[in-house]
Amino acid sequence: MEQILKRIKEKIEIEPVTKQKSDLYFITVAKEHIELILSYLKDYEGFTHLAFLQAVDYLEDNKFQLTYMLYNYNIKVNLGIKVFINREKSEMTSIHKLWSHAWQYQRELHELFGIDFPDSPRVHESFVLEGWEEIPPMRRDFDTLEYSERTYYKRPGRSTNDPQKYMKEKLYKNYVEAPKIRRDND
């Protein structure tokens, strides 16, 4: 693995490199190098399995981090490739030509994070949300509480109780402690 990283370093900038576990490494590359590095790793270094492609929202830095997780069957190592892209008008190169299932992840990221992948097949189709008109829900500035209060009405006839007192009085009035099971270390 060290040799592979050395060979990649000769080609492009991949710092910082993190070794999380003996079989899990992370590298960071620039946005414009992603197609180059992925096709190089797939064709020459044997990282043929794309486990997933996901995004992390760094709202305070105004950035999205995309993670491409690859796996090499020969040396049995996972390699995560991190790419930072701009959060406003976020756009990324599509990799549907390298892996036939990559369009699924790109469709999901388009719907849940609002990242656009031009030319990716079916990227504008709805995935899990139909008729969604808010901002993409997995972005961190989407306020779930405010949305649900605005969308759903409060049902009448409901009263709030102190949970501890209520449970004791109402539900567990005739509560009998269950017989204790004897276990190894007792």
Add this chain to the structure above:
Amino acid sequence: MIKNSESKYKDYIADRSKYPKMENGKPIFDLESHKYTKIWQGPQHPGVTGNMSLEIVINGDEVIDCKTHVGYLHRGFEKLMERRKYIQCFPIVCRICVPEPDTNEYCVSAAMEDLAGIVVPEKAQWLRTLNLEMSRLASFLMWTGGQAGSLGMGTIGQWTIGMRDFWLDLFEEMTGGRVYHMYMIPGGVRKNLPIGFKDRARKLIIRTRKLLQDIENSFLNNAIVKSRLQSLGIITPEMIDEYGIVGPNARGSGREYDVRQNNPYVKYAELDMKMITSTVGDAFARAQIRYQETHQSLDLISQILDKIPEKGEIQAKLPNVLHWKIPAGQTYIKAESTRGEHGFYMVSDGSEYPRRVFARGASYTHAIAVLEKLIVNTSISDIAALMVSLHTCPPEIER
């Protein structure tokens, strides 16, 4: 070149002049021509695994195009976890998959331990291995019933679901819960084994082996099953990398990839096991592999029962979990579920809440991209068998 009409096998070659032309594995057709029918299978349909639906175009009884639709089961686990403390995330994740919740629990706990640098005690690791392998067995038993049911053999489903219930009884003894166990908490496991558990488990292993013999006789050696499953949904070796196929589906096409052996976790490195593969790649080969892996699971469980140490700690010391801050970092933990590589990608930013948790299920590609490719040119009556043979599980897609 001999034309079809001149060939001596001309009586055996189907006349496909009325079917649409194929290009790149996809048929070209015009729905407006009124020659083809578009129908929906699901979301409420006995032949569809879980809550998803297929929008299929048929010509006669042959599927010529398919589009999958998910979104009927979206519970937003990943968003929920962003607003919860680490320990509050733990009881949520097992809900992602009903037949096999323990893989989720293990992955999340192991990811938190990896980021926080906690070492799990020896005995707890053995108990985790036992729990994971038992959940694999229970899920395989459920799958066998599903595959038989998709071919109209409901009795086998009743046998296996009945046997799974006995394993759920053991789960109840061990963890306190039948379906959702919440056993592998960060740092270790919750409880020790009850007295007499090992004997009861060993007796049940013998009973399960007897049932598996019956299943082999009535299901795998059945001429009808063979004629329906053989040559259905063939996965070629080239497709494995292209579509990211994992688990028994990949092993059925000759790829030696099993997370338990390639990247051993918990105590799998100390157990004696062999990789089960086949090179045929059709639904019947996958059924055989899953059948053999059920036997393998039983074998592993009896090995684990022999090797669990009698005494030992089951829980590492944790900080106050209500104010538990995990150092910034990211990790990817994977485990072998019955469907293949099941992983959790966790990103921490140093606060009390996880920045992002992503659950990678094997069905994400199996149920959408692979299914849409394999379903073309199958009979409409084989859709259920094909879906079950890929072991698709929609909750993993939507999370």
